[in-house]
Amino acid sequence: MTLPHFSTKDRILYAAEELFAQQGFASTSLRQVTSRADVNIAAVNYHFGSKENLVNEVFRRRMDDMSRERLAALQRAVEAHPGQLEPILAAFVEPALAMAQDRHGGGAFIRVIARAYAESNDSLRKFLSDQYGHVPREFAKALVGCVPGLGKEDLYWRLDFLSGALTYAMADFGLIKRPAGVSEANHRQRAAKALIRFAAAGFQADAS
Known part of the structure; x- marks a missing residue:
């Protein structure tokens, strides 16, 4: 899924929210989040720093x-x-x-x-x-x-x-x-x- 009309940060948050809802926190990897958001791993690290911070921001x-x-x-x-x-x-x-x-x-x-x-x-x-x-x-x-x-x-x-x-x-x-x-x-x-x-x-x- 891609969300081109949202900012990179928002796309990551939407993707993470959907994946956490479907799979839970432990079973969701950052690679899955980046794939769904159509961004690279560097974008997650830049905006959130870690998976724990990403969960918190969701x-x-x-x-x-x-x-x-x-x-x-x-x-x-x-x-x-x-x-x-x-x-x-x-x-x-x-x-x-x-x-x-x-x-x-x-x-x-x-x-x-x-x-x-x-x-x-x-x-x-x-x-x-x-x-x-x-x-x-x-x-x-x-x-x-x-x-x-x-x-x-x-x-x-x-x-x-x-x-x-x-x-x-x-x-x-x-x-x-x-x-x-x-x-x-x-x-x-x-x-x-x-x-x-x-x-x-x-x-x-x-x-x-």
């Missing part, structure tokens, strides 16, 4: 924007709906589902996220924690005021469960498929509303 170019959008939506939700649970959950869910519908590789990136969950890659997990761990922590702080009787451990468990359910919904391989005649945007809105209601009930459930 995440960074998607996660940076999504994280900014989540935190901006969270601030708006807290200011406009203080103490309300569902607007905060919407700020977490909706930007991620929107990113999943991005026609320029959003679907492939969701499979890359699934690979990150499935594969043991300590370096990648540390990178994600260092770069983006502040996002769920900010949401946890906001959620405390909505479920004051919930302990910190239970709160973090439920936020983890929401993240897993969201990844599943983003991948769109569940029981609910987009019906004929329903736009992707409408299907995404329905999915978001259903997930937010489900998550709200989970956060409000009594802790054991």
